Amino acid sequence: MAGNGQSIYMDYAATTPVDPRVVEAMMPYFTERFGNPSSIHTFGREASRAVQAARETVAGILNCKPGEIVFTSCGTESDNLALRGATLENGRRHIVTSPVEHHAVSRTAEILHAHLGYGLTVVPVDAYGMVDPADVADALRDDTALVSIMYANNEVGTIQPIAEIAAVAHARGARFHTDAVQAAGQLPLDVAALGVDMLAISAHKFYGPKGVGALYVREGVRLVPSQSGGGQEGGRRGGTTNVALIVGLAKALEIAYAEREAHVARYRQLRDRLIEGVRARVPDAQLTGHPEQRLPNSASFALRGVDGNALLMHLDLKGIAASSGSACLVGTPEPSEVLMAMGLPPAWALGGLRLTVGRHTTDAEVDAVLDVLSDAVARVRALAAA
Numbered sequence: 001m002a003g004n005g006q007s008i009y010m011d012y013a014a015t016t017p018v019d020p021r022v023v024e025a026m027m028p029y030f031t032e033r034f035g036n037p038s039s040i041h042t043f044g045r046e047a048s049r050a051v052q053a054a055r056e057t058v059a060g061i062l063n064c065k066p067g068e069i070v071f072t073s074c075g076t077e078s079d080n081l082a083l084r085g086a087t088l089e090n091g092r093r094h095i096v097t098s099p100v101e102h103h104a105v106s107r108t109a110e111i112l113h114a115h116l117g118y119g120l121t122v123v124p125v126d127a128y129g130m131v132d133p134a135d136v137a138d139a140l141r142d143d144t145a146l147v148s149i150m151y152a153n154n155e156v157g158t159i160q161p162i163a164e165i166a167a168v169a170h171a172r173g174a175r176f177h178t179d180a181v182q183a184a185g186q187l188p189l190d191v192a193a194l195g196v197d198m199l200a201i202s203a204h205k206f207y208g209p210k211g212v213g214a215l216y217v218r219e220g221v222r223l224v225p226s227q228s229g230g231g232q233e234g235g236r237r238g239g240t241t242n243v244a245l246i247v248g249l250a251k252a253l254e255i256a257y258a259e260r261e262a263h264v265a266r267y268r269q270l271r272d273r274l275i276e277g278v279r280a281r282v283p284d285a286q287l288t289g290h291p292e293q294r295l296p297n298s299a300s301f302a303l304r305g306v307d308g309n310a311l312l313m314h315l316d317l318k319g320i321a322a323s324s325g326s327a328c329l330v331g332t333p334e335p336s337e338v339l340m341a342m343g344l345p346p347a348w349a350l351g352g353l354r355l356t357v358g359r360h361t362t363d364a365e366v367d368a369v370l371d372v373l374s375d376a377v378a379r380v381r382a383l384a385a386a
């Protein structure tokens with residue numbers, strides 16, 4: 001708890017601790033079951049069976065075929081594979097995306113635009129960070145290869161109308177990819193119901209290990225591999241298969257979806273307690289993101305006249321781990337791109353604060369954060385004014 005030497009973790013959107021049941025499931029694949037799944041012998045076949053079982057588990061949760069799952073090294077790689085793979089394969093030369101995407105999507109789209117000459121349209125978002133499917137429809141061209149809109153935003157938690165946007169993209173013959181890295185573990189991942197062609201996830205966001213992700217790729221969608229090499233992952237991602245981490249990803253996803261309802265209900269209570277507390281106790285604080293269509297575990301705010309990174313350092317000194325919107329250094333604050341796209345003026349967009357709760361968060365921790373926060377905000381404002 002803050003102030004008495006313990007620390008409070010309110011940054012579950014950045015990463016989560018690995019569930020001990022996941023560690024247990026992975027352990028044998030580092031040591032006695034160390035085979036390479038591409039090998040023909042018994043060691044290889046044992047490893048191959050474990051990867052196949054993991055693929056089936058993931059496919060069961062995503063409601064797809066096991067062959068439609070490509071294991072990767074992280075969410076970033078999954079997004080890169082989707083964007084590069086599907087556009088390079090396609091004769092079409094135009095990409096549509098939004099200004100609130102993670103850099104794994106936005107930077108990749110910009111590279112395809114700058115270096116390979118792909119057309120790029122960035123559709124606007126409203127004040128909640130929400131994409132309007134009608135704007136996607138207007139942006140589509142006959143040569144649009146791919147639309148990529150995230151399922152839920154990492155900074156403000158807004159959940160996008162994915163199924164509607166996918167339908168709009170398909171009506172013009174474009175593929176649809178969604179970055180579901182923040183959604184996984186909290187929102188339904190049924191790819192048939194969502195109607196997506198590709199969907200990216202990353203294990204470390206749902207109590208699995210870092211360094212492993214997956215990309216759902218609908219049957220019939222061809223990809224140029226971004227990592228070419230051996231024929232692993234159905235020729236879509238070369239590189240010796242990381243058996244232990246893949247086993248861990250599948251176990252973590254299985255647990256997350258078996259327990260999802262209970263966790264999500266609890267997150268909502270904690271999140272709403274945070275939102276109500278900040279509204280009541282911190283002056284000039286505005287909730288960012290959609291008030292209802294938001295991730296169950298995410299409370300995010302813009303604080304007028306506050307350098308978000310200076311605030312994070314104050315909170316850290318009090319034992320509280322939180323996050324801001326802006327990935328910049330203290331002293332050279334830059335307003336958050338996401339908050340600016342939502343129309344917030346720079347004086348507010350500099351002061352992003354994201355508090356994300358998780359399986360180990362308690363009511364007492366929420367109350368302790370609220371106790372510290374109003375004072376910390378007042379101090380940062382006073383320092384800026386001095």
Ligand SMILES: Cc1ncc(COP(=O)(O)O)c(C=O)c1O
Binds near residue numbers: 074154
């Ligand atoms: C929305 C979103 N996409 C992609 C990523 C990247 O995932 P990874 O850390 O596994 O590369 C993150 C991680 O923060 C994210 O929040």
